[in-house]
Amino acid sequence: MPHHNTQGIPPGCPAHGNAQLYGTQFGSDPEGMYAYLRSLGPSSPVDIAPGVQVELITSYNAALYILQNPASFVRDSRRWTALREGLVPEDSPALPMMGYRPNALFSDGAAHARLRQAVTDSLAFVDERKLVRQTQQSADYLISRFSAEPRGQAELMAAYAQPLPLLIFSNLFGCPPELGDLVITGISGIFDGTPGADQVLGGALAELIALKRQHPGDDLTTRLMEHEAKLTDEEMLHQLVTLLSGGTAPLSAAIGTSCALYLTEDSQAGLPIEDTVSRTLWNFAPIANYAAHYPIHDVVLGDRTLRADDPILISFAAANTDPQLTEHRERLSSKAHLAFGAGPHACPAKDPAFMIAVTAVESLLNRLPDVDCRVPFTALTWAPSPWSRSLVTLPVQFTPRAVTQATSELARPQVQQQPEPTAHPSNASESRSASPQPKGLFSRFVAWTRGE
Template sequence: MQHSESGMPAGCPAHGNPALFGPGFGSDPEGAYAALRATGPSAPVDIAPDVQVELVTSYDAALYILQNPASFVRDSRRWNALNEGRVPEDSPALPMMGYRPNALFSDGAAHARLRQAVTDSLATVNELQLVRQTQQSAAYLISQFASSPRGQGELMADYAQPLPLLVFSDLFGCPPEIGDQVIAGISGIFQGTPDADQVLGAALGELIALKRRSPGTDLTTRLMEHSARLSDEEVLHQLVTLLSGGTAPLTAAIGTSTALYLGEEWQTGLPVEDAVSQTLWNYAPIANYATHYATHDVELGDRTIRANDPIVISFAAANTDPRLTAHREQLSAKAHLAFGAGPHACPAKDPAFMITVAAVEALLNGLPDVEMRVPFKDLNWAPIPWSRTLLGLPVRFTPRVVTPKTAERSATTSRTSVSMPHAAPSSETSARPQPKGGLFSRFLAWTRGE
């Protein structure tokens, strides 16, 4: 993807709009946002081939839309171009923007009912237990690559991506075989695997049926027992929303926060929380999303946006709006829009922050001498509009053996006081048969010392 002299990614042939996808955009999204801001608080872009949206880059305009549900709604069944057959049937925008019967795409009373069930259920999650589950999941993943004689790892694929999946499988109360299928389904959706939707739907359907027979103390049971009396189909769609809306952003946040903390410009002594906050401000994990549809024609700057045309919020551009950054030190550390705002703000922002911090700290404690193999500025980002996520995070470290017992000890120590590493495993130890099953089954077996 080539950039024009204005700094914008080259336009899509269909509309002549800047393109928010491809390697040109992926390599310099900040440059693209800066060029778009020059046209006003919003500008038309192509978010996928032949899919035009109005992208809001102004912090004030984004906040106005997010907090004005009377004029801007989320139900994508209003989408003009889709209803008129102008969106390609195989467009990558459809899985992200197409209607689903969940809180994310609902408005008014329907939204309030579904959201209340989700927020009340999330409120029952024990914070200490959530941190411990994150630490245990982290320790298992570290154990899978920490003993490599080369002392090298790739943290996005081996750590940041699978960790949220393990945590969510536990939160949902999945038995091993269902957890394996849930992970296979949601991973397949993000990787474009055929029939991944069906795999995930079948696994969650089986989980819901299991909880009908044998309720537990998990998030799935809490949703099913809520006073809103969700149908099984509604429970399934809220679980899908939690999975898709939670796992990919957490992966991005864990990866970027780790890279910032290990990066060449990070000030020694600052806490991990600062790296996570900087990620949320400057590298919003959900970069461009929250599609809204105006209920009537509206004016944004010098542009008139037609009713029911899609308006996408650029959380990434809004957070780095120069009008905001000029006095950002006077704002609350939580004034960023990485978790949205208004009635559709992320209901799990506090658990998400805790998981991210715990994941980064667990890595630093488990591998106290871990270093990046390339500078932060040379890392590559995914060339997609929806999220700001690293393609890879190559690191090096001293090889060590991580077991459930050593992991439990290291979780209570700081990065600078971790005990000396164990010797790398012998060939006899390495040849020990691995437990069968998928990721969640293997994780549970590891926690039992099998």
């Protein structure tokens, strides 16, 4: 057995047991951890959470092989041996990310094809020009909230990158203002770890589904509902949760990182914004480690044997920066990165997502032409999450100026009044009627678009 020099290796690296892909130590230098893991082969055992071991794929070629080989590697986490044997802690933070849900992400074969087709067909109805205008309008609203700040300073992650996709998706789903507020509260709470957030989101989406059954609209929820796959209400709810979680948090991360790169480095090089977003997807994959697969039989990979029904996670971040790949990257397509996955489970909305990120950066620069980052890119702090690569904060400065709804006149028709439920209101809607709550983000945004 070869001897590895452990001097200088931090506790938690494989030399002292499994590498720990969580906590501040990992968050401060994930690239260093990936480099070490690559030295052990195309895959290594790691702890994704306390007491939860997975096999992490750090090689681009190995990742692509697994992603494109559904005959040997499936996504249904009910196969997970340790979970079935009760060896995964019930309160593990890995379970919300890896536990089975009846959606396309965790399905295989005919079940996956049916759910996936419903999603892709519904997304095909999204008008790209309309989506650009919706993004511009949402961006203008958020910028209007901080652009006149007398000090000319803002924190872009909380004020811009994080809420922007939430506004866009609430609009795409056809949410009435109050339901849009609840959807945003729920999905934000899930990523913040707020107790009860999943119940808030589930209740809001169930109410939205009931509303669209009665009052169909020109929106993504209605398209899914009317698809020939004839999704049940439970299937509808889980597809909407997947679209929300898979669409909002990674987009927020991509927008924030792209803004940071452009303001600190790429603008000096005169690069187009599209190139900056591509650089983000290559070097700072928003979904860093995810896409759990389960071999249906033992598979030999390098010097390791991947056991049947033991989870394999794809490190999109490590695969995209694999030194064996970067030597040939100039000959690859700019879209050859794995930030959107690959194979039958690849992101079905990668083109709209790319367009939203580009439009978000453009909108910021158009409204605040002299905006600048207050610290170097290397001084920015990243969230210590194994799942995502997202900035914690992005402090900027600019010349204060007012941004009004008049800047988005072309986009204004895209946010329309959605019908409220009229029959058999849920307990949640009755409670809101009896005890009016302060308007949330989406309600305020809709009011702003109407000039109220």
